[in-house]
Amino acid sequence: MRRGEQPPWIVSDExxxxxxxxxxxxxxxxxxxxxxxxxxxxxxxxxxxxVLYTAIPWEYLPQELGFGSE
Numbered sequence: 001m002r003r004g005e006q007p008p009w010i011v012s013d014e015x016x017x018x019x020x021x022x023x024x025x026x027x028x029x030x031x032x033x034x035x036x037x038x039x040x041x042x043x044x045x046x047x048x049x050x051v052l053y054t055a056i057p058w059e060y061l062p063q064e065l066g067f068g069s070e
Contacts, residue, residue, distance in 0.1 A: 009049035016042055 006012070011019070023041055051058055 009046050009053050011042055011045055011049070019045070 020041070026038060029035070029038075047061060051061060
């Protein structure tokens with residue numbers, strides 16, 4: 001990666017504009033037993049791309065990059 005270049009796991013606005021309509025809509029959360037709050041789809045995709053690019057195990061995904069749950 002060159003200086004000033006965007007890391008390859010960051011999804012650009014143009015690419016996200018093409019991907020977002022392909023994702024299924026989220027079902028509404030249940031009132032009783034709502035479970036975890038959903039994560040941002042774009043952030044999840046960036047985390048997946050980071051793991052594929054770096055070939056690290058999913059468990060070692062760095063939380064400080066903002067990929068982990070809040």
